Amino acid sequence: MALLSKTITAFGGLLLAHACYSAREHTTLLSLRAATAATLTSSPTVAASLPLDIIIETIISTFIILVGLVLGTRPLRPIEWRVWAGKIEREGEEGFTDNSGAVDRDFVGNPFSLLESRPNFVDIRKQRKEFADWIQKGDSLQAQ
Protein backbone atom coordinates (compact mmCIF):
# COMPACT_ATOMS: atom_id res chain seq x y z
CA MET A 1 0.00 0.00 0.00
CA ALA A 2 2.77 2.37 0.92
CA LEU A 3 4.60 1.73 -2.34
CA LEU A 4 1.41 2.11 -4.40
CA SER A 5 0.52 5.44 -2.83
CA LYS A 6 4.05 6.74 -3.26
CA THR A 7 4.10 5.71 -6.94
CA ILE A 8 0.79 7.42 -7.57
CA THR A 9 1.90 10.59 -5.79
CA ALA A 10 5.17 10.66 -7.71
CA PHE A 11 3.35 10.16 -11.00
CA GLY A 12 0.97 12.99 -10.16
CA GLY A 13 3.89 15.21 -9.24
CA LEU A 14 5.55 14.44 -12.55
CA LEU A 15 2.40 15.39 -14.46
CA LEU A 16 2.05 18.59 -12.47
CA ALA A 17 5.66 19.53 -13.14
CA HIS A 18 5.10 18.85 -16.81
CA ALA A 19 2.01 21.06 -16.86
CA CYS A 20 3.90 23.88 -15.13
CA TYR A 21 6.75 23.60 -17.56
CA SER A 22 4.35 23.63 -20.52
CA ALA A 23 2.60 26.70 -19.15
CA ARG A 24 5.90 28.49 -18.76
CA GLU A 25 7.02 27.56 -22.26
CA HIS A 26 3.69 28.70 -23.61
CA THR A 27 3.86 32.12 -21.97
CA THR A 28 7.47 32.69 -23.04
CA LEU A 29 6.59 31.77 -26.54
CA LEU A 30 3.55 34.01 -26.47
CA SER A 31 5.41 37.02 -25.06
CA LEU A 32 8.18 36.52 -27.60
CA ARG A 33 5.66 36.45 -30.38
CA ALA A 34 3.94 39.49 -28.92
CA ALA A 35 7.25 41.33 -28.72
CA THR A 36 8.12 40.60 -32.32
CA ALA A 37 4.59 41.47 -33.37
CA ALA A 38 4.80 44.75 -31.45
CA THR A 39 7.99 45.77 -33.21
CA LEU A 40 6.48 44.87 -36.54
CA THR A 41 2.95 46.20 -36.37
CA SER A 42 2.57 47.84 -32.93
CA SER A 43 -0.94 46.37 -32.59
CA PRO A 44 -2.36 45.09 -29.27
CA THR A 45 -1.42 41.48 -28.43
CA VAL A 46 -3.76 38.55 -28.48
CA ALA A 47 -5.41 37.46 -25.22
CA ALA A 48 -2.89 35.41 -23.18
CA SER A 49 -4.88 32.36 -22.11
CA LEU A 50 -3.42 28.90 -21.63
CA PRO A 51 -4.40 26.14 -24.01
CA LEU A 52 -7.03 23.73 -22.77
CA ASP A 53 -4.75 20.68 -22.60
CA ILE A 54 -2.42 22.34 -20.10
CA ILE A 55 -5.36 23.30 -17.86
CA ILE A 56 -6.75 19.79 -17.98
CA GLU A 57 -3.35 18.29 -17.24
CA THR A 58 -2.95 20.54 -14.18
CA ILE A 59 -6.33 19.62 -12.76
CA ILE A 60 -5.93 15.90 -13.37
CA SER A 61 -2.43 15.81 -11.93
CA THR A 62 -3.64 17.58 -8.78
CA PHE A 63 -6.32 14.94 -8.32
CA ILE A 64 -3.84 12.15 -8.89
CA ILE A 65 -1.58 13.59 -6.18
CA LEU A 66 -4.57 13.83 -3.86
CA VAL A 67 -5.50 10.20 -4.45
CA GLY A 68 -1.91 9.14 -3.78
CA LEU A 69 -1.75 11.08 -0.52
CA VAL A 70 -5.12 9.83 0.70
CA LEU A 71 -4.16 6.24 -0.03
CA GLY A 72 -0.97 6.75 1.96
CA THR A 73 -2.57 7.95 5.19
CA ARG A 74 -2.63 5.59 8.14
CA PRO A 75 -5.95 3.93 8.93
CA LEU A 76 -8.26 6.24 10.80
CA ARG A 77 -8.73 5.75 14.51
CA PRO A 78 -12.18 4.74 15.67
CA ILE A 79 -14.04 7.64 17.23
CA GLU A 80 -16.64 5.61 19.11
CA TRP A 81 -15.50 4.69 22.59
CA ARG A 82 -16.63 1.08 22.52
CA VAL A 83 -15.15 0.44 19.09
CA TRP A 84 -11.84 1.97 20.13
CA ALA A 85 -11.79 0.03 23.39
CA GLY A 86 -12.74 -3.16 21.57
CA LYS A 87 -9.90 -2.60 19.13
CA ILE A 88 -7.43 -2.30 21.99
CA GLU A 89 -8.67 -5.52 23.57
CA ARG A 90 -9.08 -7.51 20.39
CA GLU A 91 -6.08 -6.47 18.35
CA GLY A 92 -3.62 -5.29 20.95
CA GLU A 93 -0.55 -3.61 19.55
CA GLU A 94 -1.23 -4.89 16.09
CA GLY A 95 -4.19 -2.57 15.62
CA PHE A 96 -2.17 0.54 16.34
CA THR A 97 0.65 0.42 13.83
CA ASP A 98 1.51 2.88 11.13
CA ASN A 99 2.17 1.94 7.51
CA SER A 100 5.65 0.68 8.13
CA GLY A 101 4.48 -1.69 10.87
CA ALA A 102 5.95 0.07 13.91
CA VAL A 103 3.68 0.41 16.92
CA ASP A 104 2.48 3.95 17.56
CA ARG A 105 4.52 5.80 20.09
CA ASP A 106 1.52 6.82 22.16
CA PHE A 107 -0.03 3.35 22.31
CA VAL A 108 -0.45 2.29 25.93
CA GLY A 109 -2.98 -0.50 25.66
CA ASN A 110 -5.86 -0.05 28.02
CA PRO A 111 -5.16 3.31 29.69
CA PHE A 112 -7.14 2.26 32.74
CA SER A 113 -5.11 -0.86 33.42
CA LEU A 114 -2.95 1.30 35.70
CA LEU A 115 -5.88 1.43 38.09
CA GLU A 116 -5.56 -2.30 38.50
CA SER A 117 -1.80 -2.68 38.42
CA ARG A 118 -1.18 0.37 40.67
CA PRO A 119 2.51 1.01 39.95
CA ASN A 120 2.89 3.42 42.89
CA PHE A 121 1.87 0.74 45.37
CA VAL A 122 4.05 -1.99 43.95
CA ASP A 123 5.15 -4.62 46.44
CA ILE A 124 8.70 -4.95 45.17
CA ARG A 125 9.78 -7.59 47.66
CA LYS A 126 6.99 -9.92 46.64
CA GLN A 127 7.76 -9.39 42.96
CA ARG A 128 11.42 -10.06 43.59
CA LYS A 129 10.65 -13.26 45.41
CA GLU A 130 8.24 -14.42 42.73
CA PHE A 131 10.82 -13.73 40.09
CA ALA A 132 13.50 -15.67 41.97
CA ASP A 133 11.08 -18.58 42.33
CA TRP A 134 10.33 -18.44 38.64
CA ILE A 135 14.06 -18.55 37.80
CA GLN A 136 14.57 -21.49 40.16
CA LYS A 137 11.68 -23.34 38.64
CA GLY A 138 13.12 -22.78 35.18
CA ASP A 139 16.51 -24.05 36.36
CA SER A 140 15.09 -27.18 37.94
CA LEU A 141 13.08 -27.86 34.79
CA GLN A 142 16.25 -27.57 32.75
CA ALA A 143 18.13 -29.84 35.12
CA GLN A 144 15.60 -32.61 34.69
Place this chain on the structure above:
Amino acid sequence: MAPSALQPPTRLTPTAALALSQQAPAILRRSVSTAYPPPLNKLLSGSETSDKWLQYENLIQSCLRTGDDQAAHACLKRLTVRFGDHNERVQALRGLVKEAEARNNGELEEVLKEYNQILSGNGTNIPITKRRIALLRSMGRLSDATSALVQLLDFSPTDAEAWSELSAIYLSQGLYPQAIYAMEEVLVLAPNAWNIHARLGELQYMAATAPGVANGSSQQYMAEAIRRFSRSIELCDDYLRGYYGLKLVTRKLLSEGAKAAKQTEDSELTLPDTNTIERLNELATAKLSDIVRHSASHDRGWRGYSEAEIAAARDLLGEDRSPTTR
Protein backbone atom coordinates in the same frame (compact mmCIF):
# COMPACT_ATOMS: atom_id res chain seq x y z
CA MET B 1 8.65 -8.69 20.90
CA ALA B 2 10.55 -6.92 23.65
CA PRO B 3 8.40 -4.80 25.93
CA SER B 4 8.82 -1.07 25.77
CA ALA B 5 10.63 0.56 28.67
CA LEU B 6 8.17 3.42 28.49
CA GLN B 7 5.29 1.55 30.11
CA PRO B 8 5.12 0.81 33.84
CA PRO B 9 6.34 -2.76 34.20
CA THR B 10 4.01 -3.84 36.98
CA ARG B 11 1.96 -6.29 34.98
CA LEU B 12 4.68 -7.95 32.97
CA THR B 13 5.25 -11.67 32.92
CA PRO B 14 8.60 -12.85 34.33
CA THR B 15 9.93 -13.44 30.84
CA ALA B 16 9.06 -9.94 29.71
CA ALA B 17 10.52 -8.41 32.87
CA LEU B 18 13.73 -10.29 32.29
CA ALA B 19 13.89 -9.09 28.69
CA LEU B 20 13.29 -5.53 29.82
CA SER B 21 15.95 -5.55 32.49
CA GLN B 22 18.40 -7.06 30.02
CA GLN B 23 17.90 -3.94 27.92
CA ALA B 24 19.10 -1.86 30.84
CA PRO B 25 22.86 -1.90 30.12
CA ALA B 26 22.21 -0.94 26.50
CA ILE B 27 19.93 1.91 27.48
CA LEU B 28 22.37 3.11 30.10
CA ARG B 29 25.20 3.00 27.62
CA ARG B 30 23.29 4.70 24.86
CA SER B 31 22.60 7.83 26.84
CA VAL B 32 25.31 10.02 28.22
CA SER B 33 26.46 8.80 31.58
CA THR B 34 27.00 12.23 33.04
CA ALA B 35 23.72 13.92 33.75
CA TYR B 36 24.15 17.52 34.75
CA PRO B 37 22.10 19.44 37.28
CA PRO B 38 19.42 21.76 35.87
CA PRO B 39 21.24 24.93 34.79
CA LEU B 40 24.01 23.09 33.00
CA ASN B 41 22.06 20.31 31.34
CA LYS B 42 20.61 22.48 28.57
CA LEU B 43 24.09 23.63 27.62
CA LEU B 44 26.05 20.45 27.96
CA SER B 45 23.93 17.46 27.10
CA GLY B 46 21.71 18.90 24.43
CA SER B 47 18.00 18.29 24.32
CA GLU B 48 16.42 15.79 26.64
CA THR B 49 13.09 14.08 26.40
CA SER B 50 10.77 13.14 29.20
CA ASP B 51 10.85 9.62 27.81
CA LYS B 52 14.38 9.19 29.04
CA TRP B 53 13.50 9.76 32.67
CA LEU B 54 10.38 7.66 32.42
CA GLN B 55 12.52 4.92 31.01
CA TYR B 56 14.89 5.14 33.97
CA GLU B 57 12.01 4.94 36.44
CA ASN B 58 10.60 1.85 34.80
CA LEU B 59 14.01 0.27 34.46
CA ILE B 60 14.58 0.68 38.18
CA GLN B 61 11.42 -1.26 38.86
CA SER B 62 12.08 -4.13 36.51
CA CYS B 63 15.78 -4.35 37.41
CA LEU B 64 14.91 -4.60 41.08
CA ARG B 65 12.46 -7.31 40.23
CA THR B 66 15.02 -9.34 38.35
CA GLY B 67 17.70 -8.71 40.98
CA ASP B 68 19.93 -6.47 38.87
CA ASP B 69 20.62 -4.03 41.69
CA GLN B 70 23.63 -2.51 40.00
CA ALA B 71 21.66 -1.20 37.03
CA ALA B 72 18.93 0.02 39.36
CA HIS B 73 21.45 2.04 41.32
CA ALA B 74 22.91 3.49 38.12
CA CYS B 75 19.44 4.63 36.98
CA LEU B 76 18.65 6.03 40.40
CA LYS B 77 21.89 7.97 40.46
CA ARG B 78 21.13 9.68 37.18
CA LEU B 79 17.64 10.57 38.29
CA THR B 80 19.03 11.98 41.52
CA VAL B 81 21.60 14.11 39.72
CA ARG B 82 18.99 15.44 37.36
CA PHE B 83 16.10 16.09 39.73
CA GLY B 84 17.84 16.58 43.03
CA ASP B 85 17.74 14.74 46.31
CA HIS B 86 14.46 16.18 47.49
CA ASN B 87 12.28 15.41 44.51
CA GLU B 88 9.32 13.39 45.74
CA ARG B 89 9.42 10.81 43.01
CA VAL B 90 13.15 10.33 43.41
CA GLN B 91 12.65 9.88 47.14
CA ALA B 92 10.03 7.24 46.51
CA LEU B 93 12.29 5.44 44.05
CA ARG B 94 15.16 5.48 46.52
CA GLY B 95 12.82 3.99 49.10
CA LEU B 96 11.84 1.34 46.60
CA VAL B 97 15.48 0.37 46.07
CA LYS B 98 16.07 0.20 49.82
CA GLU B 99 12.97 -1.92 50.34
CA ALA B 100 14.07 -4.34 47.67
CA GLU B 101 17.53 -4.68 49.18
CA ALA B 102 16.42 -5.06 52.79
CA ARG B 103 17.37 -8.49 54.07
CA ASN B 104 15.40 -8.73 57.27
CA ASN B 105 12.58 -7.15 59.15
CA GLY B 106 14.89 -4.81 61.04
CA GLU B 107 16.07 -3.18 57.85
CA LEU B 108 12.51 -2.82 56.67
CA GLU B 109 11.66 -1.08 59.95
CA GLU B 110 14.57 1.22 59.23
CA VAL B 111 13.12 2.11 55.81
CA LEU B 112 9.73 2.64 57.39
CA LYS B 113 11.26 4.98 59.95
CA GLU B 114 12.82 6.97 57.13
CA TYR B 115 9.45 7.29 55.43
CA ASN B 116 7.91 8.48 58.66
CA GLN B 117 10.66 11.04 59.03
CA ILE B 118 10.13 12.40 55.52
CA LEU B 119 6.39 12.53 56.11
CA SER B 120 6.74 14.37 59.40
CA GLY B 121 8.58 17.07 57.47
CA ASN B 122 6.10 17.17 54.61
CA GLY B 123 2.77 15.43 55.18
CA THR B 124 1.62 15.89 51.58
CA ASN B 125 4.39 13.92 49.96
CA ILE B 126 2.12 11.56 48.08
CA PRO B 127 4.67 9.23 46.45
CA ILE B 128 6.27 8.55 49.85
CA THR B 129 2.85 8.10 51.47
CA LYS B 130 2.03 5.49 48.88
CA ARG B 131 5.36 3.72 49.35
CA ARG B 132 4.78 3.66 53.09
CA ILE B 133 1.35 2.10 52.62
CA ALA B 134 2.74 -0.46 50.21
CA LEU B 135 5.51 -1.31 52.65
CA LEU B 136 3.09 -1.69 55.54
CA ARG B 137 0.96 -3.98 53.45
CA SER B 138 3.96 -5.96 52.35
CA MET B 139 5.00 -6.40 55.99
CA GLY B 140 1.57 -7.79 56.76
CA ARG B 141 0.39 -4.86 58.87
CA LEU B 142 -2.91 -4.57 57.06
CA SER B 143 -4.79 -2.48 59.59
CA ASP B 144 -2.01 0.12 59.68
CA ALA B 145 -1.95 0.16 55.90
CA THR B 146 -5.72 0.60 55.75
CA SER B 147 -5.80 3.47 58.19
CA ALA B 148 -2.91 5.21 56.43
CA LEU B 149 -4.68 4.77 53.13
CA VAL B 150 -7.93 6.15 54.51
CA GLN B 151 -5.97 9.12 55.79
CA LEU B 152 -4.43 9.64 52.37
CA LEU B 153 -7.85 9.49 50.74
CA ASP B 154 -9.11 12.00 53.27
CA PHE B 155 -6.91 14.72 51.90
CA SER B 156 -6.69 13.43 48.34
CA PRO B 157 -10.08 11.91 47.54
CA THR B 158 -9.64 12.05 43.76
CA ASP B 159 -6.82 9.54 43.70
CA ALA B 160 -8.31 6.62 41.80
CA GLU B 161 -5.22 4.49 42.24
CA ALA B 162 -5.43 4.80 46.02
CA TRP B 163 -9.12 3.87 46.03
CA SER B 164 -8.28 0.84 43.93
CA GLU B 165 -5.53 -0.16 46.37
CA LEU B 166 -7.95 0.25 49.26
CA SER B 167 -10.39 -2.03 47.51
CA ALA B 168 -7.66 -4.62 47.03
CA ILE B 169 -6.68 -4.50 50.70
CA TYR B 170 -10.28 -4.90 51.83
CA LEU B 171 -10.76 -7.75 49.39
CA SER B 172 -7.69 -9.53 50.74
CA GLN B 173 -9.37 -9.44 54.15
CA GLY B 174 -12.69 -10.69 52.82
CA LEU B 175 -14.53 -7.44 53.48
CA TYR B 176 -16.63 -7.48 50.32
CA PRO B 177 -18.99 -4.55 50.96
CA GLN B 178 -16.06 -2.24 51.74
CA ALA B 179 -14.10 -3.46 48.73
CA ILE B 180 -17.12 -2.86 46.50
CA TYR B 181 -17.60 0.61 47.93
CA ALA B 182 -13.96 1.55 47.25
CA MET B 183 -14.17 0.18 43.72
CA GLU B 184 -17.32 2.22 43.13
CA GLU B 185 -15.34 5.30 44.10
CA VAL B 186 -12.83 4.42 41.40
CA LEU B 187 -15.70 4.26 38.94
CA VAL B 188 -16.89 7.69 40.03
CA LEU B 189 -13.46 9.01 39.08
CA ALA B 190 -13.09 6.99 35.89
CA PRO B 191 -16.61 6.21 34.68
CA ASN B 192 -15.47 4.93 31.28
CA ALA B 193 -12.96 2.40 32.55
CA TRP B 194 -14.29 -0.85 31.15
CA ASN B 195 -11.85 -2.99 33.09
CA ILE B 196 -12.93 -1.39 36.37
CA HIS B 197 -16.57 -2.14 35.54
CA ALA B 198 -15.62 -5.75 34.95
CA ARG B 199 -13.55 -5.79 38.13
CA LEU B 200 -16.52 -4.49 40.11
CA GLY B 201 -18.65 -7.19 38.55
CA GLU B 202 -16.11 -9.76 39.68
CA LEU B 203 -16.16 -8.34 43.20
CA GLN B 204 -19.95 -8.54 43.26
CA TYR B 205 -19.83 -12.10 42.05
CA MET B 206 -17.28 -13.00 44.72
CA ALA B 207 -19.45 -11.35 47.35
CA ALA B 208 -22.51 -13.21 46.13
CA THR B 209 -20.81 -16.60 46.19
CA ALA B 210 -18.95 -16.06 49.46
CA PRO B 211 -19.94 -18.51 52.20
CA GLY B 212 -22.42 -17.23 54.73
CA VAL B 213 -24.15 -14.61 52.60
CA ALA B 214 -27.90 -14.24 53.04
CA ASN B 215 -29.96 -15.30 50.06
CA GLY B 216 -31.49 -11.88 49.54
CA SER B 217 -28.26 -9.95 49.51
CA SER B 218 -26.61 -12.62 47.40
CA GLN B 219 -29.26 -12.06 44.76
CA GLN B 220 -28.75 -8.35 44.94
CA TYR B 221 -25.04 -8.85 44.39
CA MET B 222 -25.82 -11.09 41.44
CA ALA B 223 -28.14 -8.52 39.90
CA GLU B 224 -25.50 -5.85 40.36
CA ALA B 225 -22.84 -8.11 38.85
CA ILE B 226 -24.97 -8.63 35.74
CA ARG B 227 -25.33 -4.90 35.38
CA ARG B 228 -21.62 -4.25 35.80
CA PHE B 229 -20.54 -6.88 33.32
CA SER B 230 -23.12 -5.66 30.84
CA ARG B 231 -21.83 -2.12 31.20
CA SER B 232 -18.26 -3.23 30.60
CA ILE B 233 -19.37 -4.93 27.40
CA GLU B 234 -21.26 -1.82 26.43
CA LEU B 235 -18.08 0.21 26.82
CA CYS B 236 -15.86 -2.21 24.96
CA ASP B 237 -16.75 -4.40 21.99
CA ASP B 238 -15.72 -8.06 22.27
CA TYR B 239 -14.46 -7.65 25.83
CA LEU B 240 -13.46 -11.16 26.79
CA ARG B 241 -13.40 -10.48 30.52
CA GLY B 242 -16.86 -8.92 30.48
CA TYR B 243 -18.44 -11.76 28.52
CA TYR B 244 -16.69 -14.31 30.70
CA GLY B 245 -18.13 -12.75 33.82
CA LEU B 246 -21.57 -12.40 32.30
CA LYS B 247 -21.58 -16.04 31.35
CA LEU B 248 -20.38 -17.10 34.79
CA VAL B 249 -23.10 -15.14 36.56
CA THR B 250 -25.97 -16.06 34.28
CA ARG B 251 -25.00 -19.72 34.29
CA LYS B 252 -25.00 -19.77 38.05
CA LEU B 253 -28.36 -18.05 38.20
CA LEU B 254 -29.88 -20.44 35.68
CA SER B 255 -28.54 -23.49 37.48
CA GLU B 256 -29.99 -22.23 40.74
CA GLY B 257 -33.44 -22.25 39.21
CA ALA B 258 -36.09 -19.74 38.38
CA LYS B 259 -37.12 -18.87 41.92
CA ALA B 260 -35.30 -15.61 41.50
CA ALA B 261 -37.89 -14.01 39.32
CA LYS B 262 -40.69 -14.43 41.83
CA GLN B 263 -38.88 -12.63 44.57
CA THR B 264 -39.99 -9.07 43.94
CA GLU B 265 -38.80 -7.00 46.85
CA ASP B 266 -39.06 -3.28 47.03
CA SER B 267 -35.32 -2.87 46.74
CA GLU B 268 -34.15 -1.05 43.68
CA LEU B 269 -32.09 -3.95 42.46
CA THR B 270 -34.00 -7.03 41.47
CA LEU B 271 -32.85 -9.73 39.16
CA PRO B 272 -34.11 -9.61 35.60
CA ASP B 273 -36.56 -12.36 34.70
CA THR B 274 -35.36 -15.79 33.63
CA ASN B 275 -35.98 -15.10 29.99
CA THR B 276 -33.61 -12.15 29.95
CA ILE B 277 -30.98 -14.08 31.87
CA GLU B 278 -31.21 -16.91 29.38
CA ARG B 279 -30.78 -14.56 26.48
CA LEU B 280 -27.81 -12.89 28.14
CA ASN B 281 -26.30 -16.30 28.71
CA GLU B 282 -26.77 -17.23 25.07
CA LEU B 283 -25.23 -13.97 23.94
CA ALA B 284 -22.21 -14.44 26.16
CA THR B 285 -21.75 -18.02 25.00
CA ALA B 286 -21.96 -17.03 21.35
CA LYS B 287 -19.50 -14.18 21.77
CA LEU B 288 -17.05 -16.22 23.83
CA SER B 289 -16.99 -19.07 21.35
CA ASP B 290 -16.52 -16.52 18.59
CA ILE B 291 -13.52 -15.03 20.35
CA VAL B 292 -12.03 -18.41 21.18
CA ARG B 293 -12.47 -19.64 17.61
CA HIS B 294 -10.93 -16.55 16.05
CA SER B 295 -7.93 -16.45 18.30
CA ALA B 296 -7.38 -20.19 18.04
CA SER B 297 -6.93 -19.75 14.31
CA HIS B 298 -4.79 -16.63 14.89
CA ASP B 299 -6.97 -14.50 12.66
CA ARG B 300 -5.68 -11.08 11.85
CA GLY B 301 -7.15 -8.55 14.22
CA TRP B 302 -7.85 -11.07 17.00
CA ARG B 303 -4.39 -11.48 18.46
CA GLY B 304 -4.65 -9.02 21.32
CA TYR B 305 -6.10 -11.39 23.92
CA SER B 306 -3.80 -13.03 26.40
CA GLU B 307 -3.29 -16.76 26.12
CA ALA B 308 -4.38 -17.43 29.68
CA GLU B 309 -7.68 -15.61 29.22
CA ILE B 310 -8.44 -17.53 26.05
CA ALA B 311 -7.66 -20.82 27.79
CA ALA B 312 -9.96 -19.90 30.69
CA ALA B 313 -12.77 -19.01 28.30
CA ARG B 314 -12.31 -22.30 26.48
CA ASP B 315 -12.51 -24.18 29.77
CA LEU B 316 -15.67 -22.33 30.75
CA LEU B 317 -17.30 -23.17 27.43
CA GLY B 318 -16.15 -26.78 27.77
CA GLU B 319 -17.71 -27.11 31.23
CA ASP B 320 -20.91 -25.76 29.82
CA ARG B 321 -21.01 -28.16 26.92
CA SER B 322 -20.19 -31.42 28.66
CA PRO B 323 -23.35 -31.79 30.81
CA THR B 324 -25.64 -31.14 27.86
CA THR B 325 -24.00 -33.65 25.55
CA ARG B 326 -24.02 -36.37 28.14
